[in-house]
Amino acid sequence: xxxxxxxxxxxxxxxxLEKTINxxxxxxxxxxxxxxxxxxxxxxxxxxxxxxxxxCTFEWNVNQYFLIVDLGLWNLDIDFNYFTERLLQQxxxxxxxxQGTIQGFTPVLEKIIDNGxxxxxxxxx
Numbered sequence: 047x048x049x050x051x052x053x054x055x056x057x058x059x060x061x062x063l064e065k066t067i068n069x070x071x072x073x074x075x076x077x078x079x080x081x082x083x084x085x086x087x088x089x090x091x092x093x094x095x096x097x098x099x100x101x102c103t104f105e106w107n108v109n110q111y112f113l114i115v116d117l118g119l120w121n122l123d124i125d126f127n128y129f130t131e132r133l134l135q136q137x138x139x140x141x142x143x144x145q146g147t148i149q150g151f152t153p154v155l156e157k158i159i160d161n162g163x164x165x166x167x168x169x170x171x
Contacts, residue, residue: 055134055141057111060085062144063104066137072101087111091122139164 057063060076067074067089077086084106091101101122102115113130120126143153143166151168158164 055138057104057137058109059141060087062137062140063087063111066133066140069136070132139166142166
């Protein structure tokens with residue numbers, strides 16, 4: 047059993063990033079113009095009618111995705127720091143579940159603690 051208080055998270059998996067964005071209640075769109083270069087992910091607020099301008103973007107840079115945002119134009123109804131904390135927490139959770147599943151584990155219990163942390167139990171049958 048492992049316990050983490052904080053995990054340094056690098057965003058490297060586009061599919062997991064896209065799932066994470068959707069889990070958090072946002073719409074995502076992937077720029078698929080050229081298959082030879084890593085794709086760019088655009089994030090849109092579902093409650094907004096302005097789908098022509100993304101709230102933020104994730105762009106590939108060498109070995110990971112970086113969040114690109116103009117804080118002067120930040121148009122989501124949540125604080126930017128809260129958004130990034132939730133994003134990284136949910137991304138790390140999704141990576142743990144994905145890798146656990148690859149190794150033959152199944153999530154059996156998930157509990158959100160009062161402080162916002164997630165308790166997750168995976169089991170191999």
